[in-house]
Amino acid sequence: MTPLDSIARIRAQQPRIAVLGDFLLDRWWHGTVDRVAREAPAPVVELAGASDLPGGAANTARNLSALGARVRAFGAIGADEPGDRLRERLTEADVDVRALQRVAGARTTTKARVSVADQVLIRLDDTQREPWPEQVRRQLLDDLAEALAECDALVICDYGAALLDDAMISALAALPRAALLVVDAHDPARWAALRPDVITPNAGETERLLGERLGSGEDRVAAAAAAGDALRRRSGAEAVVVTLDRTGTVLLTDDAPPHRTRAHAAPEQQASGAGDVFVSALSVARAAGCELPRAVELAQLAADIAVERTGTCRCSLDELELRSSAAPDPQISVAELAERLDVHRRAGDRIVFTNGCFDVLHRGHTASLKQARRLGDVLVVALNSDDSARRLKGPGRPVNGVRDRANVLAELSCVDYVTVFDDDTACATIRELRPDVYAKGGDYTPEMLEEAAEVRRAGGEVVILDYVPDHSTTELIDRLRTTAEA
Secondary structure: OOHHHHHHHHHHHOOEEEEEEOEEEEEEEEEEEEEEOOOOOOEEEEEEEEEEEEEEHHHHHHHHHHOOOEEEEEEEEEOOHHHHHHHHHHHHOOEEOOOEEEEOOOOOOEEEEEEEOOEEEEEEEEOOOOOOOHHHHHHHHHHHHHHHOOOOEEEEEEOOOOOOOHHHHHHHHOOOOOOOEEEEEOOHHHHHHHOOOEEOOEHHHHHHHHOOOOOOOHHHHHHHHHOHHHHHHHHOOOEEEEEOHHHOEEEEOOOOOOEEEOOOOOOOOOEEOHHHHHHHHHHHHHHOOOOHHHHHHHHHHHHHHHOOOOEEOOOOHHHHHHHHOOOOOOEOOHHHHHHHHHHHHHOOOOEEEEEEOOOOOOHHHHHHHHHHHOOOOEEEEEEEOHHHHHHHHOOOOOOOOHHHHHHHHHOOOOOOEEEEEOOOOOHHHHHHHOOOEEEEOOOOOHHHOHHHHHHHHOOOEEEEOOOOOOOOHHHHHHHHHHHHHO
16 A cells, blocks of 8 residues: 555545644744844844644644544643633644533643744643543543544543543543544553553653663664563553654554664754644544554654644645655656646745756755745756856756766755746746745845746745855856866
């Protein structure tokens, strides 16, 4: 079964999934710093924007819905402004929040992050630590017991907050068994009595479960694989998927050898919740009837996509389908790319566009491309064809053919799509793709660019990137020629 087969099955089944756990609100504030406060040695952040996103179990619910499931949320939040905001965000994501109780006198756990220049400066946590009222717990158990008969899966998200204490776990163990039970918990051993079908501990959680270190790098994979029996025994789980960030994952069952997935390297972003995305994709695929190894592979792909953007991680089924159906040839036609970008826009992504010959890739290119990628969520590079580059640069250029240039660009983690144009300018390509941002290197000004007017007519903005001196393809070729002659 290919990823596309798994996605087709999910679309056909639309599994019904209940999410129980710690629902919280993620707040992202970003701005700039150019001075220090007078009253203390602290930076003064001039806020430029803010966003509120579901976090914790709420992010899992949001991702499950985006991945094609019909989702119901089970938990408790405060009857306060953050709680109302959270319910609003979940409702917008098509999550059923009728069983997400608003509790007077309680607070909705909120995590606010302040970031400057792509770095989180500080995180402010406002946490509900007091026990939830007994009537809230009873109502939650009653609602869940009624729903489980109709659900294809129950996903439990335990972040160590006040709701899912030992008494609550004992009460849950007495409820009817879910068709599929997936547990994502800081301490998986607490859930052994429920005999989960799958648990998804990260490296630290796995080490706590084993009482020993896994090591580092590839050594962690071998150590996790060797500990499969112990992990299943101590967690009570039928299958364990150890998630190891950039190293990938290891699936451990009692009836098959360890199954490894590898993460696709991505640049560091202000992102959180990649584990929620992984659990969501695994759960929805498994609930739709996909074999467990195929579900884990799809979950790895979803996590790879999610960490490429900033904020609280999210991946949709459309994005998974786009990535899964990508052709081996990195060049995408403008017409096909326009369709793909429409999917990104519906997901709320900001499209960044740049163009050039990129003949002999050097540090000036990579620095500009990385900076361009930070201006949005998706970076499109439009590449001059060989004929176009020859008209622009003169005889003997390009040194590398368009397919080679496209392949090199596609290997950069900051580049999402590569397309080719044959005109002298990228104006026609811009008219069709309608980017939000047009980025060009610091050796240009907006007045020098015919494309700038086209971008503005489409409602986008033009950004001139930082100039990297002494790094151009022409200078590099001249140095090579001088060296060869010498």
